[in-house]
Amino acid sequence: MREKLYPTNRLEAFSDGVLAVIITIMVLELKVPHEDGMTGLISIAPMLFVYLLSFAFTSIYWINHHHLLRRVEECDHRVLYANLGFLFSISLLPFFTAYVIEKNNDSFSVALYAASMIFTAFCFFLLRLAIARLLRRTDSLNPEDKATERKHILSLALYIAAIPLAHFHPHLALGAITLVTIIWVLPAMGMKKTAMD
Amino acid sequence: MREKLYPTNRLEAFSDGVLAVIITIMVLELKVPHEDGMTGLISIAPMLFVYLLSFAFTSIYWINHHHLLRRVEECDHRVLYANLGFLFSISLLPFFTAYVIEKNNDSFSVALYAASMIFTAFCFFLLRLAIARLLRRTDSLNPEDKATERKHILSLALYIAAIPLAHFHPHLALGAITLVTIIWVLPAMGMKKTAMD
Amino acid sequence: MREKLYPTNRLEAFSDGVLAVIITIMVLELKVPHEDGMTGLISIAPMLFVYLLSFAFTSIYWINHHHLLRRVEECDHRVLYANLGFLFSISLLPFFTAYVIEKNNDSFSVALYAASMIFTAFCFFLLRLAIARLLRRTDSLNPEDKATERKHILSLALYIAAIPLAHFHPHLALGAITLVTIIWVLPAMGMKKTAMD
Amino acid sequence: MREKLYPTNRLEAFSDGVLAVIITIMVLELKVPHEDGMTGLISIAPMLFVYLLSFAFTSIYWINHHHLLRRVEECDHRVLYANLGFLFSISLLPFFTAYVIEKNNDSFSVALYAASMIFTAFCFFLLRLAIARLLRRTDSLNPEDKATERKHILSLALYIAAIPLAHFHPHLALGAITLVTIIWVLPAMGMKKTAMD
Numbered sequence: 001m002r003e004k005l006y007p008t009n010r011l012e013a014f015s016d017g018v019l020a021v022i023i024t025i026m027v028l029e030l031k032v033p034h035e036d037g038m039t040g041l042i043s044i045a046p047m048l049f050v051y052l053l054s055f056a057f058t059s060i061y062w063i064n065h066h067h068l069l070r071r072v073e074e075c076d077h078r079v080l081y082a083n084l085g086f087l088f089s090i091s092l093l094p095f096f097t098a099y100v101i102e103k104n105n106d107s108f109s110v111a112l113y114a115a116s117m118i119f120t121a122f123c124f125f126l127l128r129l130a131i132a133r134l135l136r137r138t139d140s141l142n143p144e145d146k147a148t149e150r151k152h153i154l155s156l157a158l159y160i161a162a163i164p165l166a167h168f169h170p171h172l173a174l175g176a177i178t179l180v181t182i183i184w185v186l187p188a189m190g191m192k193k194t195a196m197d
Numbered sequence: 198m199r200e201k202l203y204p205t206n207r208l209e210a211f212s213d214g215v216l217a218v219i220i221t222i223m224v225l226e227l228k229v230p231h232e233d234g235m236t237g238l239i240s241i242a243p244m245l246f247v248y249l250l251s252f253a254f255t256s257i258y259w260i261n262h263h264h265l266l267r268r269v270e271e272c273d274h275r276v277l278y279a280n281l282g283f284l285f286s287i288s289l290l291p292f293f294t295a296y297v298i299e300k301n302n303d304s305f306s307v308a309l310y311a312a313s314m315i316f317t318a319f320c321f322f323l324l325r326l327a328i329a330r331l332l333r334r335t336d337s338l339n340p341e342d343k344a345t346e347r348k349h350i351l352s353l354a355l356y357i358a359a360i361p362l363a364h365f366h367p368h369l370a371l372g373a374i375t376l377v378t379i380i381w382v383l384p385a386m387g388m389k390k391t392a393m394d
Numbered sequence: 395m396r397e398k399l400y401p402t403n404r405l406e407a408f409s410d411g412v413l414a415v416i417i418t419i420m421v422l423e424l425k426v427p428h429e430d431g432m433t434g435l436i437s438i439a440p441m442l443f444v445y446l447l448s449f450a451f452t453s454i455y456w457i458n459h460h461h462l463l464r465r466v467e468e469c470d471h472r473v474l475y476a477n478l479g480f481l482f483s484i485s486l487l488p489f490f491t492a493y494v495i496e497k498n499n500d501s502f503s504v505a506l507y508a509a510s511m512i513f514t515a516f517c518f519f520l521l522r523l524a525i526a527r528l529l530r531r532t533d534s535l536n537p538e539d540k541a542t543e544r545k546h547i548l549s550l551a552l553y554i555a556a557i558p559l560a561h562f563h564p565h566l567a568l569g570a571i572t573l574v575t576i577i578w579v580l581p582a583m584g585m586k587k588t589a590m591d
Numbered sequence: 592m593r594e595k596l597y598p599t600n601r602l603e604a605f606s607d608g609v610l611a612v613i614i615t616i617m618v619l620e621l622k623v624p625h626e627d628g629m630t631g632l633i634s635i636a637p638m639l640f641v642y643l644l645s646f647a648f649t650s651i652y653w654i655n656h657h658h659l660l661r662r663v664e665e666c667d668h669r670v671l672y673a674n675l676g677f678l679f680s681i682s683l684l685p686f687f688t689a690y691v692i693e694k695n696n697d698s699f700s701v702a703l704y705a706a707s708m709i710f711t712a713f714c715f716f717l718l719r720l721a722i723a724r725l726l727r728r729t730d731s732l733n734p735e736d737k738a739t740e741r742k743h744i745l746s747l748a749l750y751i752a753a754i755p756l757a758h759f760h761p762h763l764a765l766g767a768i769t770l771v772t773i774i775w776v777l778p779a780m781g782m783k784k785t786a787m788d
Contacts, residue, residue: 010213014217016608028619030686063668088253091224218418222418288418292426401661407604481650
């Protein structure tokens, strides 16, 4: 007996809704400083940077999710649950972002922040597997997937490296996390130029 | 005179929006602990567990809602109102989740949490009736509905049992609620394996 | 020169999103009581009632909005702006709901709450006019509109009556507001029965 | 090798979700005043005005975004990233709105508020460029774009003027920002009249 399949449109709409809320409520964690004028603004600069990092992280996952889901038109229960698992993992990001902000980027909170990113990467990997399983039944996996996979492994390595790094130098660990963002955003920009010229 | 029918797409979009916000704003109830390091993280572990439980609860309802609504393409006013009633009931979840968290899982708050889940189960049951009424006019109810119904009755029984249980042992009551989640998630995983092999 | 028209799908999606967030963030205004056990729950009962009222109010507008917008497939700039005006007016509801809750239903806050509902009713009326203008160009206004219009005028009268009433007896004013909700929900339920039998 | 293109529907849905959340969570920044009665309401009037301003600002961008995106049916990675950049810039608005509200419209906070609007205008300009690049490949840019561009430049000039103005007279600076809103809303209303008569 073949299992029932669901069209992915509501899955996409729900995921878009959850990701839109996640990316936006993080701004509620930013607190207006007590000091007036420029002093106040400078005191919250690290907070603003962490917010930018979390926003970029969620954005990149939205693009990857978009990229992944457009290849299937229907999905099974396994994909539904794997997707909910991924949304759960990324829904913790605003909390761990608040953690880092309130603890002023101390070692432990930066390590937690990196660990939460690894957890999200792992859940996204499970979703990727669930989708690949569906694809194997219908069309073949294309070579471009290899390049993306390599990028995912590199990202994961950097997140994992950030945890012990946070113990000695929290800002360097944040730097490693920032590097992941750059790895994803920059080539996308460059690729376009090559494709155009 | 036949009553006017509405296409369900906006109903689905609105429900997805409300459920996406509900599932995500619960993260705002998680408070960063005062203690630094691992002690702080351990102190909030029960909170994180309740958050996971509420996330799973809302997820399962989203899947059930998805499953239910895809069987109709148009709905009447009764379905619109029953759906809003269901959304109201589930919108109380973040509040009762915060209740349990702030009261440190005491008997009364866990009983309230279970009661709020029963209320949601009851409202979803009304929505199910309203949809079944529409289906009877167009196509026949399929046998698979019986299995789902049995699962709904079992869940309800566990939620109801959780209320007196909370009086004597709040953690056992939370265990009963967790069991409901497992009843829904596990077979879905298993079913897939069978369907594949 | 004929003005450009926009398909209404994004207008509907955006409105659904805004209404979904409005209806859900109101739950954040509910505060867990300090008292443990039943005493605590009883102390927040009026708050829960006001939340139910605001939820019902927003729901009814969502249904009316749904009903109104489905009659046009394209809209002009005037409709876009009238719709944003309506969304602005209803976005104030969570604030005035919080107002009533924090001020323990005192005369002034209940009057403000009613005034905010009148403001929303007025903005929805402007949106209705903007849509009617479009409809006049394409198809004719149907007779059913008359019945809805009468219901809108009755609602407005009750909201306006609630303002002076709030001065003498805030709870009676809340009763008048509740009555409006019943006027909208009950006949919809009854109508169905008639249509079925 | 031609680059892959994405349909814009999910981009629109995600942007609608983010903008819907941004526009609505700002209401959470409004705090119920301590004073009872009319005194309390009057004390929060400036806050309500800033909220109206931010709501109008976001609304106008939603309309412009709507207007821009409907001209393309597919987009490339550059548009995806430019759009996320735009969403990031506008997601800061609730924070800078809270800033102005908490600092009681002092010079520095009003200047920051204007600066955040300039940043959004700049990011929207980048999105506009990315879209124009796609359009050049498919259809021609229409003359109406020129008029909109002139309006964008005028808005930018007023925002930039608001920064030094805020130093001497914060309320005048808020006036300049209000003027931008009027420039966008009024002609849209007038245009309709002309088109109709």
